[in-house]
Amino acid sequence: MYGLIGKMRAKPGKRDDLLAILLNGIDSMPGCLSYIVARDPADADVIWITEVWDNESSHKASLTLPQVRAAIAKAMPIIAGFDSSTPTEPVGGVGLPR
Amino acid sequence: MYGLIGKMRAKPGKRDDLLAILLNGIDSMPGCLSYIVARDPADADVIWITEVWDNESSHKASLTLPQVRAAIAKAMPIIAGFDSSTPTEPVGGVGLPR
Secondary structure (H helix, E strand, O other): OEEEEEEEOOOOHHHHHHHHHHOOOOOOOOOEEEEEEEEEEOOOOEEEEEEEEEEHHHHHHHHHHHHHHHHHHHHHHEEEEEEEEEEEEEEEEEEEOO | EEEEEEEEEEEEOOOHHHHOOOOHOOOOOOOOEEEEEEOOOOOOOOOEEEEEEEOOHHHHHHHHHHHHHHHHHHHHHHEEEEEEEEEEEEEEOOOOOO
């Protein structure tokens, strides 16, 4: 499995708009096992995205899907930047398909 | 929802042992919506744990469950420390119960 833990920063006041975009159109991504977006309670502009994919190729392929490309285009103007992006190798746990 | 993103450090050479302990007995934790453990490909001793709970109380209560207490006791001798632990407020996504 391939994972990512990302810390994204929205432009001031735009976090909820960005969350809505991130949650739209993520249900039909082949190979996506988990994709959870969260607010950072300590920073009003920060979103955490934790992802698990069956492999890295599926993640890369997802970036070419029409609905994902549309979401990225819509999100770009309200993203201030990425504080961090950490690849991981998920081993297992609750919330993954059996 | 209540989330946690933790970066745990195993004692040198003990990461796989620690992963096995962390994955044991996590299937019966009330209120646990997601609990995924992962290796850090950039550091041979690091484990990432990403958790989602229905609320913070369920997370706290889990620490008193017999199987969790047993796992913690077993894990403690091979944990070097916690590099970071970040609470989050999960909003939604793939891999959470509908």
